[in-house]
Amino acid sequence: MAYTNLPLTQCPNSMTNDEEETHKKIYQELDQLVSTFPRVVGPTPQILCRHRDGWCTTIPIMVGAMVAQQHFKARQSDLILASYPKSGTTWLKALLYATVHRKSNANSTSIHHLLETLNPHQCIPFLESQVYTNNKIPNLDSLPSPRLFGTHIPFGSLPESITGSNCKIIYICREPKDNLISWWHFINNLKVKANMEPSSLEDTLELFCNGASLFGSLWDHVLGYWKEHLQRPHQVLFLTYEGLSKDPHGNLKRLADFIEYPFSADEEKGGVLDGILKLCRFENLRSLGVNNSGRTEIGGSAVQNSVFFRRGEVKDWVNHFTPEMAQRINEITKNKFQDQAGLTF
Numbered sequence: 001m002a003y004t005n006l007p008l009t010q011c012p013n014s015m016t017n018d019e020e021e022t023h024k025k026i027y028q029e030l031d032q033l034v035s036t037f038p039r040v041v042g043p044t045p046q047i048l049c050r051h052r053d054g055w056c057t058t059i060p061i062m063v064g065a066m067v068a069q070q071h072f073k074a075r076q077s078d079l080i081l082a083s084y085p086k087s088g089t090t091w092l093k094a095l096l097y098a099t100v101h102r103k104s105n106a107n108s109t110s111i112h113h114l115l116e117t118l119n120p121h122q123c124i125p126f127l128e129s130q131v132y133t134n135n136k137i138p139n140l141d142s143l144p145s146p147r148l149f150g151t152h153i154p155f156g157s158l159p160e161s162i163t164g165s166n167c168k169i170i171y172i173c174r175e176p177k178d179n180l181i182s183w184w185h186f187i188n189n190l191k192v193k194a195n196m197e198p199s200s201l202e203d204t205l206e207l208f209c210n211g212a213s214l215f216g217s218l219w220d221h222v223l224g225y226w227k228e229h230l231q232r233p234h235q236v237l238f239l240t241y242e243g244l245s246k247d248p249h250g251n252l253k254r255l256a257d258f259i260e261y262p263f264s265a266d267e268e269k270g271g272v273l274d275g276i277l278k279l280c281r282f283e284n285l286r287s288l289g290v291n292n293s294g295r296t297e298i299g300g301s302a303v304q305n306s307v308f309f310r311r312g313e314v315k316d317w318v319n320h321f322t323p324e325m326a327q328r329i330n331e332i333t334k335n336k337f338q339d340q341a342g343l344t345f
Contacts, residue, residue, distance in 0.1 A: 020135075033066075034063055035059065037052070044058065053154065055157065060133065060300045064299070069160070075167060080151060083171065092172050093121065093150060102276065115280075115288065118290065154216060172241060173241070175242060177330075220336075223337075239255070242345045
């Protein structure tokens, strides 16, 4: 039977009452601690609070991140997909999952079946909002290697077992203006479904530029992983959404080489690489039934899979921003990244 890399379903769920109570107490104590953190006005339907490391997120997700910090034990063979929200995470999760499992699922039909059944966020769950949530600290030891996990946590707040190990981190970022537009549509989708008033682009821009967004400042988030990539290029791969869109073939080969699952000459000739790209194409993923009608539990809420798919276009920001809005973001980007040669979109 194909391995689906789902900690929430693959890990043993049987716990003693004492273990359940212990886990519940850990969450309660951290929930009380987080409740003392400063509150942040943000665009999301839920209240944001500011972590001691400077970034902000919702209380349940912050608690999950802190539980992960304390209890996640990384393996050298783990693959961690990190990103700022709305940077191409869903697409890259599908590509990574299909690449790793192309040999255990020898034909494209079986991989296609898995991605028809599971949303990419179920294939590669977020540590802070899917693995460590609902008062649970799952035993991940039963999962075969390589284990695949996602995270939006800034690099400086990752579990030490990740940053101190040789497990590989794949990071993807996106041009800030396009990232903001994707984020604005995403949160307004959630707000409408929660019967809340949508946020204006002007208000969202103001909060975004001030770092009052899920997981804090985009620029600081990117810089954290970029600097680590420069120091440890064999442990941290740095991708951009624009680069992946422009050259999906070359970047998928780069990803496969980095995680030590390279495509052989026979696989390339046989169309395996092209098949994965076709399967994981944004338009194809969006058309699948599971992504039209299914739901994925994230951060304690059942989120409709359809909200993870919109247009996926590069430079969509030109359809929304005034020149003044674009200039404001460009100035911040220039100031933040001016000393980082090679960090371009």
